[in-house]
Amino acid sequence: MDDAVDRLRLIRSAHIGPVTYRQLIARFGTAAHALEAVPMLAARGGGRAPVLADPRAIEREQAQVAKLGARYLFLDTPDYPRLLAELENAPPALIVRGDTALFDRHGVALVGARNASAAAIRFARELAHALSGPDMAIISGLARGIDTAAHQGAIERGTIAVIACGIDMVFPPENAALQARIASEGLLVTEYPPGTEPLARHFPQRNRIIAGLALGTVVVEAAPKSGSLITARLAAEMGREVMAVPGSPLDPRAQGCNLLIRDGATLVQTADDIREQIRPIDTRMLRAPGDRYTAAPPADAADSDRRTITALLGPVPVPVDELIRQTALPPAIVQTVLLELELAGRLERHAGGRVSLTT
Known part of the structure; x- marks a missing residue:
């Protein structure tokens, strides 16, 4: 893939897990655009931008994978399960x-x-x-x-x-x-x-x-x-x-x-x-691999929204759905604020769609 290095840089960077990766690609369309946006999003979350993976390290990883006779399958490609x-x-x-x-x-x-x-x-x-x-x-x-x-x-x-x-x-x-x-x-x-x-x-x-x-x-x-x-x-x-x-x-x-x-x-x-x-499962009913990755319009949050959502968070994991219910804010706004907090190193994601502030 032409953008494989950018995708792997995003995947291998600090504070960017599977959920965050998916949201970044959905919002910005490409890994390259997402990488450019990470510092800005982290600043909005009140922290320093995560250290992005070095492209030279990614190229070395790719060479090692090829040498081992292995290959990559990326999430939004037809050969991904x-x-x-x-x-x-x-x-x-x-x-x-x-x-x-x-x-x-x-x-x-x-x-x-x-x-x-x-x-x-x-x-x-x-x-x-x-x-x-x-x-x-x-x-x-x-x-x-x-x-x-x-x-x-x-x-x-x-x-x-x-x-x-x-x-x-x-x-x-x-x-x-x-x-x-x-x-x-x-x-x-x-x-x-x-x-x-x-x-x-x-x-x-x-x-x-x-x-x-x-x-x-x-x-x-x-x-x-x-x-x-x-x-x-x-x-x-x-x-x-x-x-x-x-x-x-x-x-x-x-x-x-x-x-x-x-x-x-x-x-x-x-x-x-x-x-x-x-x-x-009838695979005809499953969404096509690229369906969930089409670029979504930015859902920028106001400072008051950030304060409202952050005030509800603590060290005890809480379901994201509960944050949406209690704030009465659009899900896209809540997800944006959580994304910013995670990139700033202030949020931890848990199983079952729950989140908490890092301790």
């Missing part, structure tokens, strides 16, 4: 290695405990093999335990691995051979540039991609506070199917799945059970 593009916080750019045609299959996320039981690992491997095929791909996070078993079961028939680090990194180390095979025979996906270490804060972000790519998420074995339940919660918030395999109440590793079923997840035990629950 359309289900994932529906998320408000969809990654502005993905880095992928492998067969992107797997995005065209119906995706099922299969996740679970890292310290899974031997029986659960075998079950997940066999389930993934039975589900995967010409019409369906298995999506997971390449973690130990259930994730690894899911990829192993589906590797010959179609699997997508979403990782929480750069595409040149391997985590966990024992999955080096499996990761290389997925990049060759399946599809390896990340939103992080090469060289990024697998830090703890990256894994919840990875989980939203796993859930966002899939029509439904299946949890095989999980403790009550595991990352797999985060993936299931995210899938539910996206309006996707959530399924769980029941387990013994005497096994702590099954408690998470049993709680999901108690709270409304569908109990599944076979590949046929899962296929019955998957209702393919």
Whole structure:
């Protein structure tokens, strides 16, 4: 893409996350125009402009991605996965290695405990093999335990691995051979540039991609506070199917799945059970990739609007919809003020469309 460097500069700059990126492109039309506007917007938000990414660093990143045999998929392009593009916080750019045609299959996320039981690992491997095929791909996070078993079961028939680090990194180390095979025979996906270490804060972000790519998420074995339940919660918030395999109440590793079923997840035990629950989304009803990025007229806020909105914010996250309701201001004005505050480093965005002032 002609403006790939500008897009990546915007993505890699401080205080510019997926939601902010989307709003900047929608308002200014191009990444180049958005980059020019960032200092002005940050000043209105009462802070210093964020340090924008160096174009030379971006060019080095692009060269490294190409050297690794990977490529970029940008959010408003035809080859970006359309289900994932529906998320408000969809990654502005993905880095992928492998067969992107797997995005065209119906995706099922299969996740679970890292310290899974031997029986659960075998079950997940066999389930993934039975589900995967010409019409369906298995999506997971390449973690130990259930994730690894899911990829192993589906590797010959179609699997997508979403990782929480750069595409040149391997985590966990024992999955080096499996990761290389997925990049060759399946599809390896990340939103992080090469060289990024697998830090703890990256894994919840990875989980939203796993859930966002899939029509439904299946949890095989999980403790009550595991990352797999985060993936299931995210899938539910996206309006996707959530399924769980029941387990013994005497096994702590099954408690998470049993709680999901108690709270409304569908109990599944076979590949046929899962296929019955998957209702393919009619992609003809999805918005075209560029629809949400057409340039919108500026929604400049008055100083009084900024004071009103900022006064309602604090360290406790509050839904953006609640700010709109309490201020009675147009949503575009509220979003503009939040955008300015975020670029100034004064606002933090949270899951579920909530925001708070930075502490």
